[in-house]
Amino acid sequence: MVRLEHCPVPDHEAHTVIVAEDEILIRLSIALELREAGFHVVEAGTADEVLDFLMTGQPVDCVFTDVRMPGALDGAALAYRIARDFPQVEVLVTSAHARPEGLAAASFIPKPYVQENVVARITAAIASS
Amino acid sequence: MTVEKEVTEPPSCVLMVEADILVRQPISAYLRECGYRVLEASNTDEAVLLVQQSGVAIDIVLADVKAPGTLDGFALSRWLRLNHHGMKVILVGSVASEAKEAGQLCEEGPHLSKPYDPQQLLDHVRRLLAARERNPRQ
Numbered sequence: 126m127v128r129l130e131h132c133p134v135p136d137h138e139a140h141t142v143i144v145a146e147d148e149i150l151i152r153l154s155i156a157l158e159l160r161e162a163g164f165h166v167v168e169a170g171t172a173d174e175v176l177d178f179l180m181t182g183q184p185v186d187c188v189f190t191d192v193r194m195p196g197a198l199d200g201a202a203l204a205y206r207i208a209r210d211f212p213q214v215e216v217l218v219t220s221a222h223a224r225p226e227g228l229a230a231a232s233f234i235p236k237p238y239v240q241e242n243v244v245a246r247i248t249a250a251i252a253s254s
Numbered sequence: 255m256t257v258e259k260e261v262t263e264p265p266s267c268v269l270m271v272e273a274d275i276l277v278r279q280p281i282s283a284y285l286r287e288c289g290y291r292v293l294e295a296s297n298t299d300e301a302v303l304l305v306q307q308s309g310v311a312i313d314i315v316l317a318d319v320k321a322p323g324t325l326d327g328f329a330l331s332r333w334l335r336l337n338h339h340g341m342k343v344i345l346v347g348s349v350a351s352e353a354k355e356a357g358q359l360c361e362e363g364p365h366l367s368k369p370y371d372p373q374q375l376l377d378h379v380r381r382l383l384a385a386r387e388r389n390p391r392q
Contacts, residue, residue, distance in 0.1 A: 149295065149300040149303050149304060150303060150304075150307060150308065153293060153304065153308060165283070167275070167279050168275075168278075168279075168282075168294045169275055170296045170300070174275040174296070177275055177276060178275055178276065178279065181276065
């Protein structure tokens with residue numbers, strides 16, 4: 126593990142967003158957009174990585190997840206798990222396919238998306254929590 | 255009258271290749287806090303895609319020797335030396351037997367060992383970038 130005592134203290138003012146997306150170039154692009162908007166961004170390629178990070182107890186304000194990802198859980202199942210186990214964390218789900226059954230329209234962003242709109246939706250979701 | 259134009263160079267870019275998000279995330283965040291641009295890959299296939307298609311000029315690749323993917327960290331390092339000679343490589347491993355091979359592949363000294371010491375890593379990155387600035391063709 127990492128000797129964190131040598132690391133600088135992170136900016137506690139910044140909200141933390143986990144981006145869960147297995148397409149690396151898409152993940153890079155939206156992560157950069159969110160960082161430029163002032164968010165602290167954690168990049169994950171699977172739902173398992175998201176849960177691993179959430180279970181560390183580090184503060185997370187929002188998870189922005191794709192539906193189709195490799196691993197045991199897809200993005201829709203991940204959204205359910207987060208709502209059950211980490212209800213303080215906002216979740217926004219994105220997909221190039223139909224909105225998953227049972228997912229509120231307010232929590233869904235269809236692909237392809239405009240990155241500025243994603244930033245605005247995440248900002249609004251965190252503000253309303 | 256002369257007008258001085260402020261020229262700011264873009265920050266140097268480190269590509270970190272590490273499968274474990276609980277290692278990748280704090281080290282990436284640390285390097286960003288230190289002023290570097292950091293790209294993250296969880297396996298070597300993602301790393302190759304970022305090198306080839308991200309459009310970002312990558313200065314240093316920091317790779318776990320056991321990174322998953324079509325290539326392991328050693329093979330990724332060899333591929334970079336063949337195809338992207340300007341990129342410096344830091345290999346990171348935890349087993350002593352990995353050290354010899356990694357040392358032969360890394361420029362400017364031996365590989366780094368896990369667990370990461372962030373200050374040691376930062377020193378290593380700075381040394382590599384300084385060496386590259388002195389000898390840009392290497």
